[in-house]
Amino acid sequence: MATATTTPSHEAFERTTSTWGTITLSMGLVIATSMPFLLWMFSDLDITWAQIGVAFLAVFAVYGAFYVIEPLTYFPILGPAGMYQAFMIGNVANKLLPAAIVAQSTIGVKPGTRKSEYVATAAICGAAVVHVVSMLLFVGLLGTWLVSITPDSITEVARIYILPAILGGVTVQLIGTLKQFKGTIIALGVAAVIILVAVPLLPVISPGGTAIAVLLTIVLTWVLRDRHTRPTDPQNMTSIN
Amino acid sequence: MIHLAQSRDIGAIANLPLLWVLALCVFGVIILQSMIYMRAVKRNAESADMSKAEVRAAFRAGGVASIGPSLAVALVAIALLPLFGTPPVLVRVGLIGSAATEVASASLASGTMGADLGGPEYNQTVFVVALMAMSLSGAGWMISALILTPIFKRGSVKLQQVNPALMSVVPGAALLAAFAALTMTELPKSTGHIIAVAASAVVMLISLLVARALNLAWLREWALGFAIAGGLVAAYFAHYAGLGPAA
Numbered sequence: 164m165a166t167a168t169t170t171p172s173h174e175a176f177e178r179t180t181s182t183w184g185t186i187t188l189s190m191g192l193v194i195a196t197s198m199p200f201l202l203w204m205f206s207d208l209d210i211t212w213a214q215i216g217v218a219f220l221a222v223f224a225v226y227g228a229f230y231v232i233e234p235l236t237y238f239p240i241l242g243p244a245g246m247y248q249a250f251m252i253g254n255v256a257n258k259l260l261p262a263a264i265v266a267q268s269t270i271g272v273k274p275g276t277r278k279s280e281y282v283a284t285a286a287i288c289g290a291a292v293v294h295v296v297s298m299l300l301f302v303g304l305l306g307t308w309l310v311s312i313t314p315d316s317i318t319e320v321a322r323i324y325i326l327p328a329i330l331g332g333v334t335v336q337l338i339g340t341l342k343q344f345k346g347t348i349i350a351l352g353v354a355a356v357i358i359l360v361a362v363p364l365l366p367v368i369s370p371g372g373t374a375i376a377v378l379l380t381i382v383l384t385w386v387l388r389d390r391h392t393r394p395t396d397p398q399n400m401t402s403i404n
Numbered sequence: 405m406i407h408l409a410q411s412r413d414i415g416a417i418a419n420l421p422l423l424w425v426l427a428l429c430v431f432g433v434i435i436l437q438s439m440i441y442m443r444a445v446k447r448n449a450e451s452a453d454m455s456k457a458e459v460r461a462a463f464r465a466g467g468v469a470s471i472g473p474s475l476a477v478a479l480v481a482i483a484l485l486p487l488f489g490t491p492p493v494l495v496r497v498g499l500i501g502s503a504a505t506e507v508a509s510a511s512l513a514s515g516t517m518g519a520d521l522g523g524p525e526y527n528q529t530v531f532v533v534a535l536m537a538m539s540l541s542g543a544g545w546m547i548s549a550l551i552l553t554p555i556f557k558r559g560s561v562k563l564q565q566v567n568p569a570l571m572s573v574v575p576g577a578a579l580l581a582a583f584a585a586l587t588m589t590e591l592p593k594s595t596g597h598i599i600a601v602a603a604s605a606v607v608m609l610i611s612l613l614v615a616r617a618l619n620l621a622w623l624r625e626w627a628l629g630f631a632i633a634g635g636l637v638a639a640y641f642a643h644y645a646g647l648g649p650a651a
Contacts, residue, residue: 176448180441181557185550187437192546194429195499198492199536201426206417208529210536218513218537225512226505226541230548234556239578243557248441250549252434253500256586258473260579261628265469266462269624274576278452285445285459286466288438290474293467295431297474298498302481303427306490310482316644318483322507323648324600324639325476327590331604332631334583339612346577354584359592373585380581 173277177243180284184247191251228370236374239381242280248287252294257326261333262290268340346384353380412527418489427494434498465625472629476636487522492535500542513537594649596642604635 203210233255234246240260241249249255266286272279301309338347357376362369442463449459481497484507488496496506511521513534519525521534590597611627614620642648 171448171450173448173451176444176451179444181554183437183440183444184553187433187440188546188550190433191430191499192543192550194426194433195495195546196539196543198423198426198495199532199539201422202417202420202532202535205420205422206528206532208417208532210529210533214517214533215536215540217516218533219540221512221516222509222537222541223544226509227544230544231552233545234549234552236578236582238553238556238560240582243553243560244441244444246549246553246556248437250500250546251437253497254473254477256583258470258477260583261473262466262469264579265625265628266465269465269621270458270462274579276452278454281445281449281452281454281459282462284441285462286469288442288445289463289465289467290470291434291438293470293474294477295434295498297471297478298481298494299431301475301478302485302497303490303494306482306485306493310485313479313482317640318479320636320640320643321476321479322483323643324596324636325480327587327593327597327600328604328632328635328639329473329476329628330583330587330590331601331635332608332628334580334587335605335608335631336612336627337580337583341576341580343576343580347580350577350580351584354581354588358585358588362589363592372589373582376585377578377581380577384577 176281180244180247184244188247188251232371232374236377239377240274241283244280244284245287248284248291252287252291254294257329258294259287259290261329261336262286264333264337264340268336273341345387349383349387350376350380353383414487414489414528414531417528418492418531420491423489423491423495427491427498430495430499468625469628472632475629476632487526488531488535496535496538496542500545506538509538509541510534595647596639596649599642599647600635600639603638604631607631607634 234250237249237255238246241263245259245263249259252259263283263286266282266289267274267279270278270282272282341347354376357379358372361375362372368375442459446456446459449456477497481493484493484497487510507521513536514521514526514530517525517530517533519527519530587601590601608627608631611623611630615623615627
């Protein structure tokens with residue numbers, strides 16, 4: 164068994180996280196998907212497969228592309244281990260990645276190094292525990308009571324603005340952690356051109372806007388890298404300055 | 405046309421004890437995964453020059469940093485309780501979904517049944533069909549991650565062998581581009597969204613500058629919570645000053 168290895172090695176880490184990541188994600192998949200089927204069985208409501216099919220197609224038409232785009236966008240950032248955490252817990256952009264970025268900034272490692280991968284994995288574990296506790300406590304246990312005392316005006320604002328309120332801060336923290344002047348300019352410039360210019364002109368690409376910005380930034384950062392100060396240790400390549 | 409008297413009481417069917425058991429199982433699986441992963445990190449961190457103290461610090465920082473986002477997500481999840489009942493909200497928002505995706509999916513699915521989410525036509529049947537569509541869509545995400553991750557992994561290993569420098573330049577740039585793009589997607593939605601992004605960014609900037617000037621490590625971890633609070637408070641005033649998105 165992978166966990167029985169005694170000497171620390173990256174191979175053992177990858178083996179354990181891939182094997183158990185696959186097992187736990189599959190368990191989550193089965194449990195979560197069984198819920199509506201159990202409801203259907205136990206509630207004896209008059210529901211047909213055709214109704215389910217039509218409803219699913221309506222959702223799939225909007226989100227189907229994301230099934231592939233999101234793994235594609237997050238893999239370069241999370242690495243294989245983090246993928247199994249992210250696609251189990253969800254809330255990637257608003258919770259898990261911010262947790263990883265804060266931890267990397269606290270420890271002082273730059274994304275892309277092997278150490279940063281371990282920092283991110285540990286940070287996402289910490290975030291997962293807080294996630295579970297907050298959901299069980301505030302939604303499971305106190306939810307019904309809280310919903311009766313929270314004014315609609317507040318939940319309304321939280322619902323509409325939760326994402327921008329998180330993203331503004333995370334982006335600033337990320338720029339501070341990377342300390343990479345040229346990379347920052349490229350990423351911000353590319354994102355602005357793709358999201359604020361290209362997407363409004365070509366609404367078809369809007370589901371893939373973020374993925375396009377990510378891929379284009381990767382290419383440009385690589386093409387425009389500082390060639391004459393090539394460091395011997397490739398692990399330091401993320402810091403261009 | 406005969407209209408069956410359909411109950412609109414979602415809670416009556418959504419609070420089945422069995423569904424509560426499922427919801428608890430989901431959180432059990434998340435905790436199990438985190439425990440296995442933490443053990444793998446602790447055992448092997450040394451191979452990346454990472455001390456036990458740093459492993460603990462990373463776990464703590466990740467936990468503290470997610471308090472702000474978790475409270476915000478919980479607040480949104482609570483608002484969904486009357487629509488879906490407690491166990492389905494726990495499973496949908498607690499697992500792969502985010503509140504925004506689930507609400508959008510549910511209203512798309514309800515639309516195919518001729519009902520608005522929470523509207524007069526939204527009854528138990530519409531609810532179960534909507535939950536079915538949301539769950540199958542969530543399953544699509546998870547299955548896709550299960551299939552694609554090993555494929556990407558082989559690809560990146562190959563890429564790493566061919567060009568190690570490329571793989572080390574990728575994650576930092578990719579991460580910033582992803583967040584810059586996600587942030588900019590919010591801007592055209594309304595003036596309120598712009599104010600939320602700006603307030604959050606300014607609070608973060610101030611927090612980081614103060615943290616650096618006074619060398620306060622705790623402030624770096626709590627900064628995101630303050631930024632979210634600042635963003636939401638600013639958005640609250642903007643929204644009720646009529647700067648929100650058109651309804």
